[in-house]
Amino acid sequence: MSNKARFITLEGSEGAGKTTALNTVKNQLEQWQVPYIVTREPGGEETAELIRDILLQSKHLEPITELLLMFAARHEHVKKVIEPGLKQGTWVISDRFVDASFAYQGFGRGLDLDFIQHLEQLTVDKNQPDLTLWLDVAPEVGLKRASMRSEKDRIEQENHDFFKRIRDGYRHRQAQYPQRIKTIDANRSVQAVQEQISSLMQSYDHWVNP
Numbered sequence: 001m002s003n004k005a006r007f008i009t010l011e012g013s014e015g016a017g018k019t020t021a022l023n024t025v026k027n028q029l030e031q032w033q034v035p036y037i038v039t040r041e042p043g044g045e046e047t048a049e050l051i052r053d054i055l056l057q058s059k060h061l062e063p064i065t066e067l068l069l070m071f072a073a074r075h076e077h078v079k080k081v082i083e084p085g086l087k088q089g090t091w092v093i094s095d096r097f098v099d100a101s102f103a104y105q106g107f108g109r110g111l112d113l114d115f116i117q118h119l120e121q122l123t124v125d126k127n128q129p130d131l132t133l134w135l136d137v138a139p140e141v142g143l144k145r146a147s148m149r150s151e152k153d154r155i156e157q158e159n160h161d162f163f164k165r166i167r168d169g170y171r172h173r174q175a176q177y178p179q180r181i182k183t184i185d186a187n188r189s190v191q192a193v194q195e196q197i198s199s200l201m202q203s204y205d206h207w208v209n210p
């Protein structure tokens with residue numbers, strides 16, 4: 001068995017179903033019998049979780065403040081959890097990572113993509129995901145699912161056009177990195193989504209059985 005630990009991220013906009021996807025990925029890693037941790041962004045580490053509370057609970061944040069806090073949290077997360085984990089041979093699954101900043105802060109809030117890329121180089125450096133599952137859901141489908149939830153945080157309260165721009169952002173990233181970012185059609189039933197993810201994960205069997 002190859003002992004190179006892999007870094008897998010899950011992305012998607014509101015109501016995409018990342019929680020279900022996460023369970024399907026975990027099942028595959030358990031079948032492969034590889035050690036793994038599950039983490040999330042913003043957050044995933046003590047200080048980063050404190051920053052998450054500011055990000056999600058503040059009534060108003062300037063877009064640049066939001067962007068800088070996302071990357072401050074990410075840098076703590078990368079340096080204290082992701083990088084050491086991978087070095088020790090532990091696989092890392094993260095619910096969201098840097099693509100979310102391009103989609104939400106870049107496309108959603110309209111911040112400069114070159115500036116975001118510069119922050120990415122500074123804070124993430126070589127710790128890039130090996131595989132990203134982008135759960136692509138139409139905003140009207142995702143927002144309907146999410147509306148079942150009782151309380152919405154600051155970002156979840158944004159309107160339909162914002163989530164349309166997020167989807168454009170993810171499309172743009174997928175076109176830029178087609179080898180890494182794989183599109184999952186998340187408009188379909190839970191079972192159909194699980195099947196697509198399982199079969200995609202199985203196509204990476206060579207990672208563990210070279």
Ligand code: Z5A
Nearest residue numbers: 014015016017018019041042096100101104145155189190
């Ligand atoms: N954010 C950012 O702006 N910039 C960044 O760089 C980063 C993040 C890293 C994090 O909030 C927020 O931060 C997020 C992006 C922003 N804001 N938004 N929007 P979070 O972690 O609290 O929220 P989230 O990432 O959006 O996660 P979530 O809401 O928990 O997950 P989800 O993908 O939206 O969905 P879910 O909980 O798995 O499913 C939603 C519901 O739909 C649930 O009731 C399911 O049972 C149901 N569901 C799921 N799949 C299906 C299918 N296929 N059919 C029918 N129903 C389904």
